[in-house]
Amino acid sequence: MTEHNWAGTHTFAAEDIVRPATIAEAQRLVAEHDRIRSIGTRHSFNDLADGDGVLLDLTAIDPDIVIDDDARTVTVGAGTRYAVVARHLADHGWALHNMGSLPHISVGGATATSTHGSGDRNGSLATAVRGVEFIAPDGGLRRVSAGDADFAGSVVHLGALGPVTRITLAVEPTYRVRQDTYTGLTWDDLFERFDEVTASGYSVSVFTRWNTPDVGEVWVKERLDDDSAPDMPDRLLSARRVAAKADSPAADGVDNTTEQGGVAGDWCDRLPHFRIDATPSNGDEIQTEFWVDRTRAVEAISAVRAIADRVEPALLVTELRTVAADDLWLSPGFGRDSVCIHFTWKNEPDAVRDAIAHVERALAPFDPRPHWGKVFSMPVGDSLPHLADFRALAERVDPGGKFRGPYLERVLGLPLS
Numbered sequence: 001m002t003e004h005n006w007a008g009t010h011t012f013a014a015e016d017i018v019r020p021a022t023i024a025e026a027q028r029l030v031a032e033h034d035r036i037r038s039i040g041t042r043h044s045f046n047d048l049a050d051g052d053g054v055l056l057d058l059t060a061i062d063p064d065i066v067i068d069d070d071a072r073t074v075t076v077g078a079g080t081r082y083a084v085v086a087r088h089l090a091d092h093g094w095a096l097h098n099m100g101s102l103p104h105i106s107v108g109g110a111t112a113t114s115t116h117g118s119g120d121r122n123g124s125l126a127t128a129v130r131g132v133e134f135i136a137p138d139g140g141l142r143r144v145s146a147g148d149a150d151f152a153g154s155v156v157h158l159g160a161l162g163p164v165t166r167i168t169l170a171v172e173p174t175y176r177v178r179q180d181t182y183t184g185l186t187w188d189d190l191f192e193r194f195d196e197v198t199a200s201g202y203s204v205s206v207f208t209r210w211n212t213p214d215v216g217e218v219w220v221k222e223r224l225d226d227d228s229a230p231d232m233p234d235r236l237l238s239a240r241r242v243a244a245k246a247d248s249p250a251a252d253g254v255d256n257t258t259e260q261g262g263v264a265g266d267w268c269d270r271l272p273h274f275r276i277d278a279t280p281s282n283g284d285e286i287q288t289e290f291w292v293d294r295t296r297a298v299e300a301i302s303a304v305r306a307i308a309d310r311v312e313p314a315l316l317v318t319e320l321r322t323v324a325a326d327d328l329w330l331s332p333g334f335g336r337d338s339v340c341i342h343f344t345w346k347n348e349p350d351a352v353r354d355a356i357a358h359v360e361r362a363l364a365p366f367d368p369r370p371h372w373g374k375v376f377s378m379p380v381g382d383s384l385p386h387l388a389d390f391r392a393l394a395e396r397v398d399p400g401g402k403f404r405g406p407y408l409e410r411v412l413g414l415p416l417s
């Protein structure tokens, strides 16, 4: 098979990719295959979604978006891209609490890995999940809802609990967001006043290349719940607000970003960095990300800056974001407010491998947790307290290992046979 992930950095080893048009067809495919892994829009950078049987792609199934105004939820096909459900919600007066940097990814794939945006008080996208419908190994449907004993273990699942057909997400009344870019933040301000920087808006991203005289750009997305929301200040500590729109931080001169310059718009057109009609980020790249406890953010960021010379040759850009703690077993944000230290690398695997080894060594004292869908080599080990519980849950719902793959064996210790 020559099918590969979005970035082209992983060629799937599975026998075939099957793409049912209905849930009933997906159920039949699950029942008749011995080994079947689920796949979303293929935006992960490693072999996470891959398997030694067939891959089940649910993106062709009708999104069938159902809003429940009283329960304040939306239920949607798991293969639906965020761009589709977000536009539908905004058009009907509703919103999600946050978005990742790109709206191109599927709801099922993003929540399965605890994909996140930014914001001191914003949990990952998986924290909006209120219900998940899985296909069981025999092809039957199995639903897990908030309040059920298995819920905290079932929301972030890496595909190990079976294909997800539909997901229910919490929604809230729609809101507008403005997005402003600040440049010239000094390293001293970042280190000495880190909490002020990340609290300067609803969602804050700091972009850097580590070895530059000042930090780089700070993108501040401010939530406007009504028309009387204040203007944004011209200065953020040492940084100055700029009117010009920033291009992709990972690709010089490429205009693929959402509206900036303080122009207010719907939440779904400002919270993602990248527009749905453009290639996000760089396109020819590898990504890595580590979550660390935000109480140790400054120490951890300083540790990476100390090895800037080792990191910079392979780097396109780093992004620093914050995410609120959650209680989802496999979420890297489990039990701790986090700072996420992200690396968009050049597509140079050898140089990237070397740089990742240096970053992992530098971050080791801070109990880092890797983003499941990005490239890393460290063992996950005891970092997540419910790992053994998750293994037991996976054994219970999939005793034959139908939904396993090499990644789950290597990283989570879920044996293939």
Ligand SMILES: Cc1cc2nc3c(=O)[nH]c(=O)nc-3n(C[C@H](O)[C@H](O)[C@H](O)COP(=O)(O)OP(=O)(O)OC[C@H]3O[C@@H](n4cnc5c(N)ncnc54)[C@H](O)[C@@H]3O)c2cc1C
Pocket (backbone or CB within 6 Å): 006, 007, 037, 038, 039, 040, 041, 042, 043, 044, 045, 048, 049, 058, 078, 079, 100, 101, 102, 105, 106, 107, 108, 109, 110, 111, 112, 113, 114, 115, 116, 117, 157, 158, 159, 160, 162, 163, 164, 165, 280, 281, 282, 371, 373, 374
């Ligand atoms: C340009 C770019 C920018 C990114 N930005 C961010 C970001 O801002 N924040 C962030 O946290 N991550 C980011 N990512 C990573 C990305 O969000 C995650 O890798 C996410 O999991 C991708 O979703 P997907 O639909 O492509 O899933 P895939 O990569 O296809 O699959 C990921 C996992 O989900 C499982 N899965 C997918 N669909 C289903 C289903 N229906 N049922 C059961 N399991 C399923 C798969 O088995 C696999 O384990 C970015 C990636 C790219 C390429």
